[in-house]
Amino acid sequence: MTRLGTARADPGEMATGELDVGEARDGSTVSLPVAVVNGTSTGKTLYMQAASDGDELNGVGALQRVVPRLDPRELSGTILIVGVANYHAFQRGEHRNPIDDTKLNRTYPGDENGTSTERIAAATFGAARRADLIVDLHQGSTSRMINEVRVRCGRRHRLHDDCLELAKVFGCGHILDQKGPDGQLARVGPDEGIPTVDPELGGAVGFDEESVQYGVEGVFNVLRYYDFLDGHVTMRSQTRASGFEQYGSPVGGIVDFQVELGETVSRGTTLFTVTDVFGTVKADITADTSGILWRTRRRPPVASGEYVCSVGTDIDTY
Structure with missing residues (x-):
């Protein structure tokens, strides 16, 4: 059985549940929506999350379309998913966690006894570090931006080529290959030995369907290329900026x-x-x-x- 928060799935099963990350101001439990898709045969583990920034919704839209299409009976390995990472910011439609005015994607690996944002980072990274691959779905906030995938570990990192390969497989057409700020999941994941990318699915207010579809196709490219699902992925050339x-x-x-x-x-x-x-x-x-x-x-x-x-x-x- 594979567990993530209250979600528990035996081989060949899918389950949803909640991952507790602290308490709200009224003392009620704050929980993130999570899912586990446990394949019938052994394989790699993929971790995915969306809405690390609370106003970046295209990743949520992609997961909303991907998860119903996943059949664990056809899957090898396991997929761990956090559907909304930055709970407080998502509820308010804001970029940063309003409880402590902090950007979640600057606080990894987090601190389970720290601030609100540090606790969320610690809980989600606790799930992410169980994986062989990490996909952290973002968008360019509410500005206008091309669809791209970001490689944030830096070109001298020992996992740079693995992260770059994962970015190319995701296949948005453009890659930003530039070392990112401290505390980004796409920086911390490679330091733990896990190839990690940060797809930036355009930029929109609400859902942008074209960018959401880039996210859906990118996730299925990853699942097929890394043998979670049967199927062939044609690797297309990507335009890279550094x-x-x-x-x-x-x-x-x-x-x-x-x-x-x-x-x-x-x-x-x-x-x-x-x-x-x-x-x-x-x-x-x-x-x-x-x-x-x-x-x-x-x-x-x-x-x-x-x-x-x-x-x-x-x-x-x-």
Whole structure:
């Protein structure tokens, strides 16, 4: 029998339950929704979670579509799933845990006796470290972003190639290969010897169906490639970036993008203009280097010095 919280599944079974992570302000138990899919034959273990950031919902949408299609009688190995990781932020529709104003994906491996967020990190990482592979489903918050998979361990890490392979298998078309901040699950997992990736399924308010579908297909690619399920995965070339250039606005006004999300730009390409409310151009912002327009703000109004967009740089094909 395989257990995760109150979910218990014998071989050939699927079960859902709850994983306790602390108590709310009224003393009631705070629990995360979890699932265990236990295959009929032995194999690897995959850990997946969504909504580490409470307003990033495309991963939840992907799991909502993946889990009903899983038949444990056709599965080898085990899948452990946390459907919503950042409970308090998810309930409020916010990015960070409002109990302690902390970002969950900066607190791994956590502390079971620590803050609210540290306790959630400790509980979810306790499940994740049981796995052979970790997929941490994210999105670009509520900004606009291409679909990508992030490899966050750094190129000198002993598991870098394994993480990069997992990212390519997931197959969003773009990979960001750049060492991430301390406390990210995609940093801590490889340190424990577990290949880990961070798919960023676009960026949306609510569900974006195209990005959700990238997540569904990516999960099934992983399940087939690593022999959880029968089936062949065709490995497609991925466009890889190893850096970011961020651009802000030197003036306040209305942003008008001159290139499309995902479009290749060269040094000197006009990325966006800023006009006043009557349409008079106040500034033209050009790219400092070649790359791909990777991420943009969603709302056109901008203040001076405010973030507008990011360009992925150091591009190659993997």
